[in-house]
Amino acid sequence: MTLIAQVTEELSRAAGLRVQTEWAPAIRAVVEKYAEGTGSQSLDAEARRFLLSEVARHVTVPETYFFRNLAQLTFCAEHAAGVLRHSGSARIWCAGAATGEEPYSLAMLLYRSLGAKLGASIEIRASDLNPEAIEKAQHALYTAWSFRGAPSWCFRFFTPEAEARLRLTHPEVRTLVSFRTESCQAAASHEPAQSLDVISFRNVAIYLEEAAIQALYIEFSRLLKPGGLLALGPSDPRPIGSDFELLGHYDHAPVFVRTQREPSLAAAPTRPAAAPRPCFRAELARRPLGTAPRSEPPPERAVEVVQALAAAAPSDTTAQRLLGLAHLERNATAEAVAALRQAVFLDPTDALSRYFYALALHENRDTARAARQLATVIDDLQLRAADDMLADGSTSALELLRSARFLRTQWQ
Numbered sequence: 001m002t003l004i005a006q007v008t009e010e011l012s013r014a015a016g017l018r019v020q021t022e023w024a025p026a027i028r029a030v031v032e033k034y035a036e037g038t039g040s041q042s043l044d045a046e047a048r049r050f051l052l053s054e055v056a057r058h059v060t061v062p063e064t065y066f067f068r069n070l071a072q073l074t075f076c077a078e079h080a081a082g083v084l085r086h087s088g089s090a091r092i093w094c095a096g097a098a099t100g101e102e103p104y105s106l107a108m109l110l111y112r113s114l115g116a117k118l119g120a121s122i123e124i125r126a127s128d129l130n131p132e133a134i135e136k137a138q139h140a141l142y143t144a145w146s147f148r149g150a151p152s153w154c155f156r157f158f159t160p161e162a163e164a165r166l167r168l169t170h171p172e173v174r175t176l177v178s179f180r181t182e183s184c185q186a187a188a189s190h191e192p193a194q195s196l197d198v199i200s201f202r203n204v205a206i207y208l209e210e211a212a213i214q215a216l217y218i219e220f221s222r223l224l225k226p227g228g229l230l231a232l233g234p235s236d237p238r239p240i241g242s243d244f245e246l247l248g249h250y251d252h253a254p255v256f257v258r259t260q261r262e263p264s265l266a267a268a269p270t271r272p273a274a275a276p277r278p279c280f281r282a283e284l285a286r287r288p289l290g291t292a293p294r295s296e297p298p299p300e301r302a303v304e305v306v307q308a309l310a311a312a313a314p315s316d317t318t319a320q321r322l323l324g325l326a327h328l329e330r331n332a333t334a335e336a337v338a339a340l341r342q343a344v345f346l347d348p349t350d351a352l353s354r355y356f357y358a359l360a361l362h363e364n365r366d367t368a369r370a371a372r373q374l375a376t377v378i379d380d381l382q383l384r385a386a387d388d389m390l391a392d393g394s395t396s397a398l399e400l401l402r403s404a405r406f407l408r409t410q411w412q
């Protein structure tokens with residue numbers, strides 16, 4: 001078998017990847033470089049692992065952002081916090097964590113809930129096949145785009161750096177997460193049975209063959225404690241069989257519970273009456289979990305950080321929208337109007353920015369202009385497909401349309 005065939009086989013065998021024809025040039029380039037350097041035409045186990053991650057570097061897309069499907073992450077963090085209170089420790093695994101935004105979001109949510117009590121009692125493991133993504137996660141340096149769906153409070157954990165980037169610098173949040181370059185399959189094989197409280201396996205299955213996805217779900221059922229949670233992406237395939245039961249959808253994304261086959265000490269999650277619906281104004285100020293711990297940086301810090309980001313990226317719509325939202329949250333309505341006006345100017349098609357611009361105008365008592373902006377939002381959204389995702393990555397056109405119509409009736 002040629003080296004190329006061996007590597008292609010390894011991608012499917014070891015990582016379950018659905019090898020795509022357009023990956024052929026990347027596979028060939030990696031293999032040729034390896035053969036040139038080593039003169040070898042066969043692969044031992046270590047070479048297979050190395051080539052697998054080298055190919056992954058070129059073919060997988062580590063697309064992610066902070067607080068993606070926030071309600072789902074909050075639900076999982078609340079479960080882990082409950083387990084910790086009950087049993088003294090909790091473990092989470094983000095499988096296919098890409099550049100780290102997902103595990104760091106969980107770490108921030110847990111820090112807000114538990115503060116100083118976190119210590120060594122919570123462990124968040126994060127792994128990804130792509131070594132470049134894991135290097136980036138370890139540096140924890142992000143542009144405004146990574147924050148497109150983020151709540152304003154999170155900025156207090158960051159420090160502005162050059163080139164309009166923010167680094168996660170809060171030491172207690174950073175140290176909660178450990179990263180490894182590894183396939184989900186290899187990482188699962190190292191974990192003891194019933195050792196995890198939450199597994200997040202979101203938006204990874206798109207890369208995998210159906211058999212590999214279901215094989216991983218079987219592994220996850222072995223690793224999760226009874227009552228433990230499996231979080232998937234909105235369009236990921238569901239687990240087959242009776243090991244998991246669907247608890248509900250949160251921000252469109254499903255959470256499954258590992259069914260209880262035997263009595264367990266783990267705190268079972270409570271089944272929600274109904275999945276929460278986004279509520280745009282309330283969401284701004286909502287504290288997701290518990291009350292803020294004493295060592296949490298103060299709220300003004302969040303505004304300073306996002307101000308620095310927006311100043312360094314004056315033509316970045318996302319940065320301006322984030323600044324507007326941060327001002328709106330602390331009722332600095334004139335500043336919110338200015339930032340959101342700039343966001344709308346930069347991207348007149350960004351319905352979310354315009355919606356919040358209308359809201360800021362209204363709260364700044366400029367009701368006539370607010371009503372005109374809201375009417376434009378409604379007209380625009382009526383032309384879009386209901387399930388069109390907006391710029392924050394989790395709000396659909398229909399959801400914002402409903403909110404905007406509701407606001408219009410409130411303002412009349």
Ligand SMILES: C[S@@+](CC[C@H](N)C(=O)[O-])C[C@H]1O[C@@H](n2cnc3c(N)ncnc32)[C@H](O)[C@@H]1O
Nearest residue numbers: 015060062064096098128129130183184202203
């Ligand atoms: C779209 S990102 C999802 C990131 C994050 N979970 C989220 O939902 O925002 C998918 C990631 O899965 C990783 N991946 C794909 N197959 C994998 C496998 N078999 N083992 C580990 N990571 C894998 C890719 O490298 C990529 O970074």
